[in-house]
Amino acid sequence: MTVLDDINAGAREDMQARQRLVTLAELKDRAAAAQPARDAWTALGGASATRAQLKVIAEIKRRSPSKGDLASIADPASLAVQYAGGGAAAISVLTEQRRFNGSLADFDAVRAAVDIPLLRKDFMIDEYQIWEARAHGADLILLIVASLSDAQLREFSALSRELGMNVLVETHTAEEIERAVAAEARIIGVNVRDLKTLDVDRSVFAELAGGIPAGALVIAESGVRGVNDVRHYAANGANAVLVGEALVSDAAPRERIAEFMAAGAEEIAARS
Numbered sequence: 001m002t003v004l005d006d007i008n009a010g011a012r013e014d015m016q017a018r019q020r021l022v023t024l025a026e027l028k029d030r031a032a033a034a035q036p037a038r039d040a041w042t043a044l045g046g047a048s049a050t051r052a053q054l055k056v057i058a059e060i061k062r063r064s065p066s067k068g069d070l071a072s073i074a075d076p077a078s079l080a081v082q083y084a085g086g087g088a089a090a091i092s093v094l095t096e097q098r099r100f101n102g103s104l105a106d107f108d109a110v111r112a113a114v115d116i117p118l119l120r121k122d123f124m125i126d127e128y129q130i131w132e133a134r135a136h137g138a139d140l141i142l143l144i145v146a147s148l149s150d151a152q153l154r155e156f157s158a159l160s161r162e163l164g165m166n167v168l169v170e171t172h173t174a175e176e177i178e179r180a181v182a183a184e185a186r187i188i189g190v191n192v193r194d195l196k197t198l199d200v201d202r203s204v205f206a207e208l209a210g211g212i213p214a215g216a217l218v219i220a221e222s223g224v225r226g227v228n229d230v231r232h233y234a235a236n237g238a239n240a241v242l243v244g245e246a247l248v249s250d251a252a253p254r255e256r257i258a259e260f261m262a263a264g265a266e267e268i269a270a271r272s
């Protein structure tokens with residue numbers, strides 16, 4: 001069993017516990033009453049003809065399987081306000097409990113504090129979680145190609161779109177990019193962290209990003225520890241970077257985001 005298999009199995013058990021408390025019918029009612037989803041595609045630069053900026057998706061991440069405890073984050077809402085103030089285009093909130101110490105309560109607190117698009121970052125293996133995301137005000141969800149069949153990728157993407165949300169489709173290999181493209185993904189992430197071994201290899205981004213069709217938004221996920229990593233991703237075609245550890249462990253996340261955006265814009269200008 002890989003780490004990803006193990007996380008998915010835990011995510012399913014936790015979802016089943018929530019299903020005993022909140023039925024799908026109740027979630028559907030809550031989703032219908034929720035404010036419409038914000039436009040994450042446009043916030044991430046999708047509608048811009050030039051895509052001259054590098055966008056930052058700033059993540060709220062307390063712990064991780066690879067690094068253990070990262071930050072206690074007693075007040076996720078206050079961190080989210082700092083992220084938004086620094087210019088983050090979107091905020092990723094990890095809601096997985098067992099390995100990341102996240103929760104839907106964190107998500108709700110962040111939702112109440114900021115008005116920019118929110119990514120519900122979890123291990124999505126069932127439509128229930130997609131309804132749940134929308135019911136809690138998510139604008140964007142993550143689908144990990146390695147966790148899903150082609151049919152699930154298509155069905156989960158279609159449901160998310162029906163609910164007004166965008167989908168970040170995460171890949172780690174050329175074959176997974178082909179599957180994402182076949183599922184008509186418009187926002188494609190390359191996670192340089194192999195979720196089966198937890199190895200982080202930033203060169204994976206340079207190898208794979210060129211295979212993503214023009215028109216799609218390209219998100220570099222994981223491994224940003226400083227401006228040089230941001231420059232590397234921007235120089236190799238990233239429209240946005242998804243950053244967790246470097247921001248939660250920084251005393252000045254607002255300034256760090258602004259710094260990452262400035263460095264990224266310089267690289268994009270240099271490559272065009």
Ligand SMILES: O=C(O)c1ccccc1NCC(=O)[C@H](O)[C@H](O)COP(=O)(O)O
Nearest residue numbers: 064065066195221222223224243244245
């Ligand atoms: O972060 C992990 O150790 C991890 C392990 C297994 C599955 C997923 C994992 N992380 C999810 C992510 O992809 C990252 O939280 C995200 O890309 C930010 O990464 P980083 O900036 O390196 O914290």
